[in-house]
Amino acid sequence: MRVNLCVCTFRRASLKETLNSIDAMIIPEGVTLSIVVADNDIAPSAQSIVHEFNSHSPLSTHYVHAPKQNISIARNACLEHCDGDWVGFIDDDELIDKHWLVAMQTATENSKHGIFLGPVKALYQPNHRQNWMTKGAFHDTTPTFRNGDICSGYTCNVLIRYSDPKVRSMRFDERFGRTGGEDTLMFEQLQAQGLSMTYVEGALVQEPVPDSRSSLRWLLQRRFRFGQTHARVLLEDNLSILTRVRHVTLAAGKALFCYLSALVMAFDAVKWRRWAIRGALHLGVISRMLKNKDIELYGHA
Structure with missing residues (x-):
């Protein structure tokens, strides 16, 4: 081997x-x-x-x-x-x-x-x-x-x-x-x-x-980028406008559910943050489907 x-x-x-x-x-x-x-x-x-x-x-x-x-x-x-x-x-x-x-x-x-x-x-x-x-x-x-x-x-x-x-x-x-x-x-x-x-x-x-990564902000940004990546991979199939709208609608519904869940779980320090971070992923999908620029993570010191 x-x-x-x-x-x-x-x-x-x-x-x-x-x-x-x-x-x-x-x-x-x-x-x-x-x-x-x-x-x-x-x-x-x-x-x-x-x-x-x-x-x-x-x-x-x-x-x-x-x-x-x-x-x-x-x-x-x-x-x-x-x-x-x-x-x-x-x-x-x-x-x-x-x-x-x-x-x-x-x-x-x-x-x-x-x-x-x-x-x-x-x-x-x-x-x-x-x-x-x-x-x-x-x-x-x-x-x-x-x-x-x-x-x-x-x-x-x-x-x-x-x-x-x-x-x-x-x-x-x-x-x-x-x-x-x-x-x-x-x-x-x-x-x-x-x-x-x-x-x-x-x-x-x-x-x-x-320490630079030990923050909720960093975790939200990372998950947002994951969502952008997922959307970008989907876009490799040359999606129609209608299909894009469906993906945006679905992601918006999921993001809303996540943030409502975060609100309900506000008493639990782990669970509300987990839902908020998951919601950031769906916002990333929406962002990329609407052709916003990707976050560049590589090539910077």
Whole structure:
């Protein structure tokens, strides 16, 4: 089992800790692990971090400079340098659990699934006092299920069967490279090609949450962007005006229900915020259906 683990980075010193966590992983017998780091900065700012890591790690680590400040270009640059049977992605501000590879190998044995998703658990700052945030696990990432099936994938903790010819020919859409959503579209395309997804609970990744993200405002903005992404993927099918109106009407009804529920749940610090954040997703759908500009999340320090 040959695994390429990919990390896209943009001006984050946390890359060093991410790489060190990969280096500390248990590598099961019969598994070969290598790392691909794609630097999305105009200047090769992460090169020194990777070179320093190479000086003490036995793992093969390949540095790729992808200076267009477009996350899709960085992800595709990683794929161009992958030669394994499996390709994984984690983020440059995450810490991978030492048992991650063991859990993934166990899950893939005798499995026909093509995409294996693990959980991302938030690590809050020691001085964090937003109890509702930790209690509600608002920064955690796990799959969304519908009727027992996973709706869509993500690249912050995933292993993909790269030996499948359908996967080797797929690339992330560069039009989504500054707004996000390139992974949503990619996984929907892979599902359409017949690759199924499953959840590996033991393949844990942790993500430190900086103070800049420890706010309701940030969570609302993120969910709003998710809604825009969902709408943008729908718009790829060249929807008619009537179909757009139906989507806007449905999203408006859902948003109204969410905010009424938030009002009813005002006594519960977790539940009203959860409903408010869910409502922001539907507002994002409406925004994109009405052709408002997407929020650009990538390419900024």
